[in-house]
Amino acid sequence: MLELVDESPESLYRLCEERGWGDGLPLVAPTEDRVSEMLDTAGGDPDEVLAVLPPRSGLATRRAVAVNAVMAGCLPQWMPVLVAATRALGRPELNLRGVNATTHPSAPLLVVHGPIAERTGFNAGIGAFGPGVRANATVGRAVRLILLHVAGALPGSGDASSQGQPAKYCYCVAENIAQSPWGAYHHSVGVESASAVTIHCGEGPHNFHDMESEEPRIILDKAASVCATLGSNHGPIPEAEYFVCLGPEHAATIAAAGWRRDDVASYLFERVRLPAGLLRTHFESQLWRPWELALDDEALQPLTESPDHFKVVVVGGAGKQSCLSPSWGVTKSVTEPIDDPREGR
Numbered sequence: 001m002l003e004l005v006d007e008s009p010e011s012l013y014r015l016c017e018e019r020g021w022g023d024g025l026p027l028v029a030p031t032e033d034r035v036s037e038m039l040d041t042a043g044g045d046p047d048e049v050l051a052v053l054p055p056r057s058g059l060a061t062r063r064a065v066a067v068n069a070v071m072a073g074c075l076p077q078w079m080p081v082l083v084a085a086t087r088a089l090g091r092p093e094l095n096l097r098g099v100n101a102t103t104h105p106s107a108p109l110l111v112v113h114g115p116i117a118e119r120t121g122f123n124a125g126i127g128a129f130g131p132g133v134r135a136n137a138t139v140g141r142a143v144r145l146i147l148l149h150v151a152g153a154l155p156g157s158g159d160a161s162s163q164g165q166p167a168k169y170c171y172c173v174a175e176n177i178a179q180s181p182w183g184a185y186h187h188s189v190g191v192e193s194a195s196a197v198t199i200h201c202g203e204g205p206h207n208f209h210d211m212e213s214e215e216p217r218i219i220l221d222k223a224a225s226v227c228a229t230l231g232s233n234h235g236p237i238p239e240a241e242y243f244v245c246l247g248p249e250h251a252a253t254i255a256a257a258g259w260r261r262d263d264v265a266s267y268l269f270e271r272v273r274l275p276a277g278l279l280r281t282h283f284e285s286q287l288w289r290p291w292e293l294a295l296d297d298e299a300l301q302p303l304t305e306s307p308d309h310f311k312v313v314v315v316g317g318a319g320k321q322s323c324l325s326p327s328w329g330v331t332k333s334v335t336e337p338i339d340d341p342r343e344g345r
Contacts, residue, residue, distance in 0.1 A: 004029070020154070022071070023144055023169060030070040038066035041076035042083050043341055050083060051090020054097035056152025060086045064150050065142075072142035077120045078135060081197060082142055084338045085110055088199040089146070093332040099201045100153045104233055105165040106201045106328035109243065110143055110172040111313060113186045114195030116340050122174035126317030129173055129205050140172030167204040173315050179248035180314035181255030186335050188261060193337035200243045200311065200333040203232075205323035216254040220264065223324060224271035227303065234272075234303040235279055236286035237329030242304065244268070245315040247322045265310035273300035287330075 004011060012029050016022040028034070039046050039062060046063040053060050065082050074082070089096055089108065099106050112122050123133035131137060152158040161168070177184050186196035208222045227234070227242055234240045244264070246254070254264060277297025279286075295301055304310070311333055316322070 021149065023141065023148060025141075025169075027071040028073050030067045034070045035063065035066045038069055038074070038076045038079050039063065041341075042079040042339075044083075050086045053089060053147070053151035055100055055158045056150070058150035058152055060090065060146060060150045065146060068145040068149055069138075069142045072145050073134070073138040074142050075120075075134070075138075078139050080338050080340045081112055081116065081120075081139055082146075084197045084336045085139075085143055085199060086146060088197060088334040088336040089143075089151075091334045091336075094199060094201065094334045095331045096151065098330050099328060100147070100151065100159050102328055103160050103162040104328045105161050105163055105168075105203060106331070107165060107167040107171050107204070108143060108147075109167070109200045109202060109325055110140060111185070111198040111200070111315075112139075112172070112174040112195070113177065113184050113198065114193070114338070115343055116195035116338055117174035118178075119342075122172075124174035124176040124178075124315060128176075128315050128317075129323070136172045136174070137170055140170035143172070144169060165204050171204075173245075176248055176314045176316065179251070181251055182261045182312075182314075185311075185313040186337075189335050191335045191337050194343045195338040195340055196335055197338060198313075198333055198335040200241065200325060200327070201331045202241075202243060202325040202327045205245065205325060207321060207323045209321045210250065211320050214253055214257075216257050216259050216264075217267065219250055219254060220267050221271060223322065224268055226324060227268065227272040227326065228274055230274070230278075230282050232303075232326040233329040234326055235274070236283040236288075238288060238292065238302070238305040239309070240304055240327040240329040241309040241311055241331075241333055242268070242272075242327065243325040243333065244310055244312045245323050245325070246312060247316040247319060248314055249318065249320045250322045251314045261312045262307070264312050265307040268310045269302060269304070269307035272303050274303065275299070276301040
């Protein structure tokens with residue numbers, strides 16, 4: 001327990017800076033009353049370990065999550081989202097140790113699905129990746145504070161990213177299920193709860209636009225051109241995923257032509273390719289499969305080994321803009337159900 005003689009925001013800011021706490025921005029004091037209110041909202045044992053987070057192997061208890069949620073400025077109603085997100089961070093296939101240890105600028109993108117997103121104020125529409133909505137901003141920030149304070153992902157000593165990226169401050173959106181022609185993403189990956197969260201560890205959003213076409217192939221060719229670059233980690237790491245965040249207008253156009261979510265993934269898999277010889281020229285160190293090593297130089301080599309590695313979700317509002325997030329590589333996205341006392345699991 002730490003007691004402040006001077007409880008002003010300036011004193012807390014100075015104390016945290018001196019001790020190496022926080023993300024460099026002002027923090028809310030995690031008083032006993034604020035933390036208790038946060039814990040009461042989600043229920044459960046405050047000392048339950050939700051995940052063990054590398055590189056420090058920190059124990060992410062409900063109490064630790066609540067403290068960081070308060071510091072980030074969260075409201076208690078978002079605690080169930082953060083509990084699920086913390087469980088997801090600890091899943092072995094996410095490979096948080098690798099995400100934190102890589103020099104690549106990888107950050108966890110948190111996507112909130114289902115009724116809890118709309119009921120508690122998450123932005124799934126216009127400007128979903130941007131500022132202005134407290135839920136997206138503070139919940140995304142709380143994830144980063146958990147990584148800093150519990151996982152020990154401090155720049156240099158625990159987070160090796162060479163340059164970092166703005167998404168390491170906050171990277172949180174909600175799925176626009178209301179305007180998705182394919183239903184909720186989490187149901188498509190076998191999570192049947194009413195609400196859920198997905199974490200994908202990757203780069204910041206890469207935009208692509210098509211203002212005119214009514215032909216899915218033309219729209220998705222633009223997405224493929226953004227995916228098929230030599231600068232991403234997909235060249236040497238074929239197990240890497242792409243998170244494809246289609247705007248509602250692009251999704252509606254594609255669905256109107258009879259395309260399903262898996263059709264989008266299959267088409268992108270066929271189009272996101274580069275000549276094998278070009279990839280060999282640029283990558284001496286790679287994790288390619290034997291069949292890829294056997295390709296002729298002129299053959300087109302896929303930059304990810306399966307259509308299943310294209311994850312398609314609808315995000316955003318009006319306007320024919322979409323984006324995608326390439327992965328760091330040796331990580332898999334994770335979708336975790338939300339235990340919300342107001343709606344059940």
